[in-house]
Amino acid sequence: MSVPRIAFTPGEPAGIGPDLAVRLAQYEWPVAWVAIADSNMLQQRAAALGLPLQIIPYDPHQAPQPQTAGTLTVCHLACAAKVIPQQLNNANADYVLATLARAGQGCMTGEFAAVVTGPVHKGVINDAGIAFSGHTEFFAELSQTPQVVMMLATEGLRVSLVTTHLPLKEVAEAITYDKVLRVIEIIDADMKQKWGLAQPRILVCGLNPHAGEQGHLGREELDHIIPAIAAAQQQGIAASGPYPADTVFQPSYLAHADTVLAMYHDQGLPVLKYQGFGNAINITLGLPFIRTSVDHGTALDRAATANVDISSAKLALTTAIDMVNR
Numbered sequence: 001m002s003v004p005r006i007a008f009t010p011g012e013p014a015g016i017g018p019d020l021a022v023r024l025a026q027y028e029w030p031v032a033w034v035a036i037a038d039s040n041m042l043q044q045r046a047a048a049l050g051l052p053l054q055i056i057p058y059d060p061h062q063a064p065q066p067q068t069a070g071t072l073t074v075c076h077l078a079c080a081a082k083v084i085p086q087q088l089n090n091a092n093a094d095y096v097l098a099t100l101a102r103a104g105q106g107c108m109t110g111e112f113a114a115v116v117t118g119p120v121h122k123g124v125i126n127d128a129g130i131a132f133s134g135h136t137e138f139f140a141e142l143s144q145t146p147q148v149v150m151m152l153a154t155e156g157l158r159v160s161l162v163t164t165h166l167p168l169k170e171v172a173e174a175i176t177y178d179k180v181l182r183v184i185e186i187i188d189a190d191m192k193q194k195w196g197l198a199q200p201r202i203l204v205c206g207l208n209p210h211a212g213e214q215g216h217l218g219r220e221e222l223d224h225i226i227p228a229i230a231a232a233q234q235q236g237i238a239a240s241g242p243y244p245a246d247t248v249f250q251p252s253y254l255a256h257a258d259t260v261l262a263m264y265h266d267q268g269l270p271v272l273k274y275q276g277f278g279n280a281i282n283i284t285l286g287l288p289f290i291r292t293s294v295d296h297g298t299a300l301d302r303a304a305t306a307n308v309d310i311s312s313a314k315l316a317l318t319t320a321i322d323m324v325n326r
């Protein structure tokens, strides 16, 4: 059986992404994983951390081999400016996006079986004059996928989102029948495929307090969410709701859920991160390839220090491997 090859993008070079790459490389892995990054910058980070690192230049024509401890295969893309850990520099924004594009294109051609992403700094990319809201939207656009779904998962809880990185004042307008139904369909299909669940149970939140209180606190439930749930049910999908978001995150509801579908970022993710920050991952559903990610940001203050928890990065890589094998 051939060894899968998985791309890893460390993301923002001044943040902890390079630390994650160096520290993951201290372990053996049953797959070939290829860091798409500046190899000099990674070598410097290893030196700053006092860790051994043998960089192997990536050759796409060589048969993938399981990664041995202390080695890191690197597809070298050069940073535009010298990287100083903990100091953002918008001169490197294009470099960060080039690493994502290289990984996404490699996934689409079958060169990589999956991509695992480290954290990027959305602010510095926008400061460089490039409109960017997140990996989720970037990979959707790159692969010309009209709708994808952000899901974060930790032990005992998975939260999916209808809208992702959208200003709050635009959320209500974005909650439409078509969008909610399509998101439910993607979750159903992907959870069957990626987790092997026969009938994923999707608990759908309302948008408004108390799920709209029969229209007295907003009409999005009556006009869009309830009809979308009904249409999904007619297709045989185990979607239910809408549930008030302040009620649904309780053990009695979660016992009957494979995922909770929140309407917007900060309706669902604070609960997930309260439960599992550092031991959770982010997965993009609906893409034509597998993408998993860490659950945290660039943690600039910790770059090139010993105070970096790599649990989420490990989980993102092992989950990608499981998904590839499935």
Ligand SMILES: NC(=O)c1ccc[n+]([C@@H]2O[C@H](COP(=O)([O-])OP(=O)(O)OC[C@H]3O[C@@H](n4cnc5c(N)ncnc54)[C@H](O)[C@@H]3O)[C@@H](O)[C@H]2O)c1
Binding pocket: 011, 016, 118, 119, 120, 121, 122, 123, 135, 282, 293, 294, 295, 296, 297, 298, 299, 300, 301, 302, 307, 308, 309, 310
């Ligand atoms: N996957 C991603 O690309 C991703 C995810 C979330 C946030 N971000 C971006 O990261 C930037 C900073 O965001 P933030 O400050 O809200 O969140 P953050 O996750 O970077 O930091 C929040 C807190 O958690 C700590 N922390 C984070 N990861 C850690 C780790 N692995 N080990 C130890 N401590 C850790 C940080 O030091 C900080 O105290 C923003 O630009 C945001 O957009 C990116």
Ligand SMILES: N[C@H](C(=O)O)[C@H](O)COP(=O)(O)O
Binding pocket: 133, 134, 135, 136, 137, 265, 269, 282, 293, 294, 295, 296
């Ligand atoms: N919304 C994510 C979180 O809070 O963890 C994070 O911003 C990353 O999103 P992307 O995977 O789209 O970059």
